[in-house]
Amino acid sequence: MSSILVTGGSGFIGAALVKALVRDGHSIRVLDDNSRGAMRRLQDVADHIEFIAGDIRDPAAVTRAVHGVDEVHHLAFVNGTEFFYSAPELVLDVGVKGMINVIDACRSEGVRSLILASSSEVYQTPPHIPTDESAPLVVPDPGNPRYSYGGGKIISELMAINYGRKYFDRVLIFRPHNVYGPDMGWEHVIPQFSLRLKQSAAEHRSGKIPFKLQSDGSQTRSFCHVDDLVRGVMAMRAKGEHLNIYHVGTTEEITIADLARRIAAHRGREIELVAGPAPEGATDRRCPDIAKLKKLGYSPQVPLANGLPSTVDWYWAHEELQAKI
Template identity: 65%
Template sequence: MAKKILVTGGTGFIGAGIVKRLLADGHTVRVLDNNSRGADRRLKDVHGQYEMVEADIRDLAKVSDAVKGMDCVAHLAYVNGTEFFYTKPDLVLDVGVKGMTNVIDACIAHGVGDFVLASSSEVYQTPPVVPTPETVPLVVPDPLNPRYSYGGGKIICELMALNYGRKHFERMTIFRPHNVYGPDMGWEHVLPQFVLRMKDVHAATPAGRPVTFPIQGSGQETRSFVYIDDFVDGLALMMDKAEHMSIYHIGTMDEVSVADVARQVGAFFGRAVELVPGTLQPGGTMRRCPDIAKLAGLGYAPKVSLAQGVPLLAQWYVDNAGLMPASKD
């Protein structure tokens, strides 16, 4: 059944992906974003098909106006990007917690019955089990480490969604993305940074020689990456079929080392790679791979491998390196 859906953070990387999918599925979509990190270009293919509200998620009056008349709110607005966790933890929490409070208050005021929250794999930091199910404990290992501003804020948002959800919503669902990637995903993430650094060392290294490529950590740290198209399929499926008060991981179970990721990026440029290990940032996690059995039970089956997805991402960043902002403030 077609719904009227508000997507906060809808010009962000993940937000734009779900906006386009919701429109394709016949829903009426309103987007709220201040474009501080989002970009209208991500929705250029569907301009004119959605209503845009340019506003800060911390502005209650504007959030309330945007929520009014909606059947469902998908709340994705947040400050993402590992660099910001360390350099702007106060901003991460300000946007995260104030934004969540405003959205919940507006939904209650206007009788919105369906609420979808974007959380993160960062809520459990270093998981006790890999692959990791949705039921593991949520933790903040060190409150003095600014990195945990992000995961801590997401834990607060989950607690609010669950505890307000019991009383005020007909259906409340939470999804935890796991390393979503693809073209135009932003500039503060490992894959774009690898591509742009590899582009530079490739240009500076004589043909036929391996490139020397410094990394954080040993390279044996692992992640599981999910291509944006597969991620959007999973989120759309969850929004259609998930039950009230449910939490779902969205990702893949293809665990890959950071070293192998660097080699795949090097292969895009036709280069062998000699890695130079470095210091892992405080709070970095050795392994992360979600158990996606719960979402698979609804019919989820990711299709795009990392080997297929990395060239698509890399080509976009090579072609659009000039779009990188001079300052990320």
């Protein structure tokens, strides 16, 4: 069994991964400042982990966290489309400084195994669907703040791979594709649709509910339940090859309009979609080719029809946890 540091371990994906690693018997340390994470996500394993409160941008804090571990899983980053537009400088600050600090700490502390969380956002507009790992990574417009996130992930991948050749025995990168589940945060489409539906349903007690969309809702995504994400990362960790990149996701594709209808139907309501302007730089279609990870034994187990209801219900029941700005 290994001693593993998970940066960003109180985040949505990080906490799910921490719990899986604990179940497998590993000794787990978490580094997070809880600016985006929450300790409630780790309450089930709180007695089985070491938690270090610290900022990934602080070199000393990262070095302390890395000291004595065998492996680092680097997930600390600022996620959420809302922040890509509102705080691009923060997204890049956390992303780039964090990656530099993790690599420097691994080198100084003799840690030679690194797993990096990247993102499907590195493709922006994929050249083909389904998209495999060989598709080119693109920042089409550096003036668009949205690309702060994808750009930061591209930088992180480049650093992990190129430092990995010389200073690491094993570097693995996974690119999650639209991971969802209860308590996934608030700046994503499923939570936002869920809460907007709840508020609108209270205002419109009967009949169809008018429901505004960005664009016309024809854009597609392939949503991956967090339990499947964990299965994929664990399969990659067990059998993945050094300096390789793996998609984690599902090939089940759905339009945003149909997603909204499913959320409404689950809560027993009908909606009338109202088209609006699309955010600049948004991608029309995204669906991963997961053949590479399937060769390692990965197979998604949670279709959207099974995972969406509990996610919507969680947000209807926990609206009070959303930060009020």
